Amino acid sequence: MSTMEAPRAREPSALPSRPAASPLAAMLRQFGRSPAGVIGAIVLLALVLITLLGPTFYGIDPLDLAGAPFTPPGADAWLGTDYLGRDILAGLIYGGRATLTVGGVAAVITIVIGVTVGALAGFFGGAVDTALVKLTEFFQILPSLLFAMVLVTLFGQTLTTITIAIGVVSWPTAARLTRAEFLRLRNLDFVKASRAAGAGNGHLILRVVLPNALPPIIVSATLAIGVAILFEGGLSFLGLGDPNTMSWGLMIGQNRNYVLDSWWTVTFPGAAIFIAVLAISLIGDGINDAINPRLRKRG
Amino acid sequence: MSPVLSVQNLSVAMKGASGIVPVLEHLSFDVAQGKTMALVGESGCGKSMTALAIMRLLPEDFVVTSGRVLLDGENVLAAAPQALRGLRGNKMSMIFQEPMTALNPLYTVGDQIGEVLRQHRGLGRRDATEQAIGFLKAVQIPAAEARVHAYPHQLSGGMRQRVMIAMALACKPKLLIADEPTTALDVTVQAQIFDLLSELQDDTDTAIVLITHDLGAVAELADDVAVLYAGRCIEKGSSQEVIAHARHPYTRGLMACVPHLHLGPAAANVQRELEEIPGMVPPLGARGAECAFLPRCAFAIDVCRAQPQPPLDVVDAHAAVSCWRHREIAP
Numbered sequence A: 001m002s003t004m005e006a007p008r009a010r011e012p013s014a015l016p017s018r019p020a021a022s023p024l025a026a027m028l029r030q031f032g033r034s035p036a037g038v039i040g041a042i043v044l045l046a047l048v049l050i051t052l053l054g055p056t057f058y059g060i061d062p063l064d065l066a067g068a069p070f071t072p073p074g075a076d077a078w079l080g081t082d083y084l085g086r087d088i089l090a091g092l093i094y095g096g097r098a099t100l101t102v103g104g105v106a107a108v109i110t111i112v113i114g115v116t117v118g119a120l121a122g123f124f125g126g127a128v129d130t131a132l133v134k135l136t137e138f139f140q141i142l143p144s145l146l147f148a149m150v151l152v153t154l155f156g157q158t159l160t161t162i163t164i165a166i167g168v169v170s171w172p173t174a175a176r177l178t179r180a181e182f183l184r185l186r187n188l189d190f191v192k193a194s195r196a197a198g199a200g201n202g203h204l205i206l207r208v209v210l211p212n213a214l215p216p217i218i219v220s221a222t223l224a225i226g227v228a229i230l231f232e233g234g235l236s237f238l239g240l241g242d243p244n245t246m247s248w249g250l251m252i253g254q255n256r257n258y259v260l261d262s263w264w265t266v267t268f269p270g271a272a273i274f275i276a277v278l279a280i281s282l283i284g285d286g287i288n289d290a291i292n293p294r295l296r297k298r299g
Numbered sequence B: 001m002s003p004v005l006s007v008q009n010l011s012v013a014m015k016g017a018s019g020i021v022p023v024l025e026h027l028s029f030d031v032a033q034g035k036t037m038a039l040v041g042e043s044g045c046g047k048s049m050t051a052l053a054i055m056r057l058l059p060e061d062f063v064v065t066s067g068r069v070l071l072d073g074e075n076v077l078a079a080a081p082q083a084l085r086g087l088r089g090n091k092m093s094m095i096f097q098e099p100m101t102a103l104n105p106l107y108t109v110g111d112q113i114g115e116v117l118r119q120h121r122g123l124g125r126r127d128a129t130e131q132a133i134g135f136l137k138a139v140q141i142p143a144a145e146a147r148v149h150a151y152p153h154q155l156s157g158g159m160r161q162r163v164m165i166a167m168a169l170a171c172k173p174k175l176l177i178a179d180e181p182t183t184a185l186d187v188t189v190q191a192q193i194f195d196l197l198s199e200l201q202d203d204t205d206t207a208i209v210l211i212t213h214d215l216g217a218v219a220e221l222a223d224d225v226a227v228l229y230a231g232r233c234i235e236k237g238s239s240q241e242v243i244a245h246a247r248h249p250y251t252r253g254l255m256a257c258v259p260h261l262h263l264g265p266a267a268a269n270v271q272r273e274l275e276e277i278p279g280m281v282p283p284l285g286a287r288g289a290e291c292a293f294l295p296r297c298a299f300a301i302d303v304c305r306a307q308p309q310p311p312l313d314v315v316d317a318h319a320a321v322s323c324w325r326h327r328e329i330a331p
């Protein structure tokens, strides 16, 4: 075996021309090429900016009785007032903050519980898996809206309780997805190779398998925000919102009886929810597009 | 001098629906410092299972049913989890067959080599990367300073296998197990990787267990060889002796499939079919007590059917064989 000649010519890998693009950076670049993702991101960013900066430009308190009840949109109140005479536009601005926060935080809770359960089940398999799958199934067959209503009724109608309740009823989907990814990944060669190099379970779960499982988890986290926003709306509609904090859901819930006479009271917050959820699902699509060609390329 | 690795009476079984099925039976061999032991045999004969058992990386349903694996005198099979992690990647390490999938796609090769050093040597990130560059140079990767920041998908198969070797040798292990390290690579690159392994071995004095189908590589690299058949070691000895003077009918058949072996590497591409061994390795669970090669053996006689697997009969200092008739077959 005297074929040491020209090893360089045999191995054609080009040197990375620019400093090697990290897979994350490559994913971001790919996301930038997805029209759906970009539009969604712009719309969501606009909504976030409005709720953050709006109060400095629009000084009306959303809980103040700013005008006559049921003032239609016009010069007195741009988007009208509700059944108590509270300003709808102020409600949208301040309520957006609460709604988006509930969505974001509930999604974080959903993902943290779901990923933890799914990762442990998928990674360890065996009895751990069996137990955690049972637990997941139990939470999954509970009617989630009803379960959330019970939690909110028991622990109080505050935004915090509502957020936690949404997280607690929503995690099974994330758990199943994470478990499936871990089951797929844990037997791959590079995981075995890491174990053979002396990595412990903690390192394998957090640094080796989880990063590779992240793309679909990110998509599901994004969608979880949308689901949580709808959920908050649903709870408020059923009268289980936090009456002391303005939110889009609360606006709909409190004005739902007057929708036929004063369409603006419900239509504007409804449209806000619709736009936010749509933007989020467009972002989810964009991330999906950004991930999938890469996965296929890697084989 | 006591051997670096001593596998003693190792048996592995698979727990299946139909009970417990032997996969490896009473395997024993030693590898001394700086020496190479080759494990050869047909697909499915248990070579990888041997490697995984030594590393304590057997798949879920597989259990060790007897034996000891002494690494530097310490029984790996009895090591506590913490101690085991200290051994893996540090005193013993392993190279896998598929360089395309054995590196994590999300980390640079520098991070992956560095990780081993960070774990076992407690190095900081910067020092680890620094040393990783040195190791990339040692495995003859050109432009190591730039490639240390490359991701696996930016490297060819041969380079990835070099990176795997760098990772495996980073902590200067006593024992390196290479499970078909070149099967996935094309022929010229295979030769380079084998050359690299033997050069590095000269520098580091690592004991190597080399699993391979390539009898040319065995002739060139291995000091000793163990021939496995259906989970049993049927012939063992110095590679010179076994190749020049194979005694077991199965080993003789294997050698006959590589007629150019004695002609030197120049003829390595000549594909002449001299003699093929008819039949197949008996599958797991279909292995009786009698000689495992019996159904395919042209020399089989009644005693082979009546008696259990013959013991590994020590012929001389350099060879042992498990066959009732080896004295007649290869006097």
Ligand SMILES: Nc1ncnc2c1ncn2[C@@H]1O[C@H](COP(=O)(O)OP(=O)(O)OP(=O)(O)O)[C@@H](O)[C@H]1O
Binding pocket: B014, B023, B041, B042, B043, B044, B045, B046, B047, B048, B049, B050, B059, B283, B284
């Ligand atoms: N994950 C597994 N589950 C069930 N059986 C397995 C598994 N891996 C291997 N086996 C069986 O165990 C036996 C030994 O396999 P092993 O992988 O050690 O063979 P090998 O000698 O390495 O073969 P190859 O040359 O194909 O790599 C084979 O009969 C194989 O079918």
Ligand code: SF4
Binding pocket: B248, B249, B250, B291, B292, B293, B294, B297, B298, B299, B300, B301, B304, B310, B322, B323, B324, B325, B326
């Ligand atoms: S023991 Fe008998 S059957 Fe087995 S290899 Fe020797 S001759 Fe053949």
Ligand SMILES: [Mg+2]
Binding pocket: B047, B048, B049, B179
């Ligand atoms: Mg194998």
